[in-house]
Amino acid sequence: MDKNYDPSFEKRIYKFWTDNRCFEAHPNPAKEPFTIMMPPPNITGQLHMGHALDQTLQDIVTRFKRMSGFEALWLPGTDHASIATEVKIVEAMAKDGLTKKDVGRDGFLERAWAWKEKYGGRIVEQLKRLGSSCDWTKEAFTMDKNCSEAVLEAFVKLYEKGLIYRGDRIINWCPDCKTAISDAEVEYSEQASSLWYYDYPLADGSGVVTIATTRPETMLGDTAVAVNPKDKKYGKFVGKMLKLPLTDREIPVIADEYVEIGFGTGAVKITPAHDPNDFEVGLRHGLPVIRVMDDAGIMNENAGAYKGLDRTEARKKVVEDLKIGGYLVKIEPYTHNVGGCYRCGTVVEPIVSKQWFVRMKPLAEPAVESVKRGQTRFIPKRFEKIYFNWLENIKDWCISRQLWWGHRIPAYYCADCGETVVSKAAPSICPKCGSVHLKQDEDVLDTWFSSALWPFSTLGYPEKTPELEYFYPTNLLITAYDIIFFWVARMIFSGLEFMKEVPFSEVLIHGIVRDEKGRKMSKSLGNGIDPLEVIEKYGADALRFSLSTGIAPGSDTRFAEEKIESSRNFINKLWNAARFVEMNKGNAPAEIPKAPDFADKWILTKLNYVVRDVTVNINRYEIGLAAAKLYDFVWSDFCDWYIEAKKPMLYGGDEKSKTRASSMLTYVLIEILKLMHPFAPFITEEIFGILTDGKILMSQEWPKYNKARVYRNETRIFDGVKDVVVAIRNIRAEMGVPAGKKVKAHVVSSENAAALKKADVYLSKLASLSEVDYLSDKTGVSDKSAAAVTSFAEVFIPLGDLIDVDKEIARLTKEKEAAEAEVIRGESMLSNQGFIIKAPQKLVDAEKDKLLKNRDRLAKIIERINSLL
């Protein structure tokens, strides 16, 4: 093995796994299934840190479950990402001077599929670099045959149930993408703007009504002015007609509760075609709906003289003309939230238009109920509130998109009688009039319509496949909190509707990966860190470990280069520990010898504790805790103490003890490899292969906690020895005795002398001692010694004339003060009657024991000081 860890073996290891079909899962009645559906990345996507975190968590859980005896399926795939992909393709075509119109629908789709072929595979290759152990033989795509079939089935079923309808409603329109988008796809941001005040004269000339608006250009489509019915100021105007400035129309003053008394002027212009609230008001009062803009945000013929102007230009012109006409009263600065398209950022335009909708109330209710009943559990729980809040206030979901890339809506219109037919296959004749002139709806479905079916469409739905039977409902979904609405909620109601069962029993929500300053990583800020570059430089294992350590469910995490360095160092540490074990292994089998000594028993105890804890942690998805415990165990218990302790046996001992030490080291190392495997799959597999001549680690069984291998007494003794070692090292450091220089020591303990003597080989090695004698009392120990007093033993290091008595007294005095503080703490605790009576007996006993030891230690320190005075 090389001296320095070099992650270049990662690609080879990944191929080894796929060659051995290690990731595949099949219906297997002998095993319990464990299923995770991968959130499908967009085919336009490049791997970013968010994916890296998401993938790492999924892979950790999948590998853990697989090793724990489950038939673990992690099903991968990609999303066609209707609007995102279409935007990219349009951009690409624009470079060649082409538009959608130029190439036509078929030509466009040809290009889109070519795009999918070219880039769809890219993200998949990138996922593989991370070590993702998903079953690629089941890889799905939201527009493949199966998923498309599922979409048709779902659409038709919902339509037949009356849960899908087509109608004229106000929707969010992106004038740039030229499509409707759903409420969830609108992102609001605060923008500095103005509030314009201007007059609408009464038709009878008896006065004016002043209104305030943030959108003066839409006044051309006003069909009323509304006031609150309780507003005394305006009572007399209700029912009267107003002259709409800049037009020749007259509009009524109406009364509606929607208007808030005291805001602005208390009178609101009503534009049903371009404002969702106004649309509602218009419905209540039967107002006409006048659209003044076209699909590109250009003023249309209803805008009269303003026809042809862009909406922003129109605003300027309208305000100018209002001023000229003497209508403008004042302009106030005003900041308010403006909605933008989540894909392109363009300010969305609320527009009345004919679209397809999913009736949400009947679907949302069971989805809320199922989570309330605990059929799906969110981790952390607080995200359930967000989920409830959204579903309980949900409006109908606009699912039609004026795009070409996506699942085409299976609705057909009869050109002769106007009948609408919804069916999976195109009808040849109109069922109503028999006409053959049927035309399919031009629009496609919202990309999330197909993702909503992902947990079962990927398993074969609507076909009742063995896979669907076995793996559905899935167990766990891992995703970031930003798509709870888009995706998680929609999967839940879809699962309930079509499968009659929740799609997954648990949802683990993680945070977003931010940059070192806590900002979101984004292209525009240029602060993104490319995971592939990190993998190239430090290895995927290091990246994975740094992403999984120090994280807590649901909270964001920052990513900085130093973090990955420390993870890489840890991986390197593991590499070198393995290298050491391998160098000394010889023919020793990996096993626990018949008579392990107490250092062996100590590491076995620690190992079992870590097995127990890490297993519990992963089962609770406390990945950060599990990683931290492994880090600690591997670095400090195994490397710093155990390996160091066993060196004398390997270097100096006889063949037998050498073999025994090697066996133990190899045994513990292999257990570590298993425990570390979900976190750092490549390096652990590589080392395991070296140690076992090519066996497969990822198919090994996960270690089990073994109570028979927990040795409390030996652990106590070795910990006692460790304390003594630390105390000696401390003295050496303070006295400036280098580690290389061996020193003599007298170890004094009345009760532990025998145990210490047995531990001599460890103590001597770890504390770098040349000669040690073990005494049960300290008569005859030279005063020219530095002394360390632990509760386990006293150690005297004769340093002869090197000892500065005053310094030694000062040092011991510091020790004394610390010991005194301990004693006082114990005494005050134990003198508290409330504590004695109410605290658990175990704790009280432990405190009593500690106090005794501390008192003893304090007495010995004082005794030593006095002897030096």
Add this chain to the structure above:
RNA sequence: GGAGGCAUGGCUCAGCUGGGAGAGCAUCUGCCUUACAAGCAGAGGGUCACUGGUUCGAGCCCAGUUGUCUCCACCA
């Protein structure tokens, strides 16, 4: 307007059911000790935001305050 998160050593964050404050990085001291300088051995550094409450006991539970971030709603 509504909901929620966070506030712990210089920095980034852990801290599970309440029982003597932890890690990594950074800083300082000493070491190329035959696995590892991507390392080893030590050290310093924290009234756990503030106030009050519950409790024998609070970083952890409750109430309030301040700061900060996020989500939802979208009053023209």
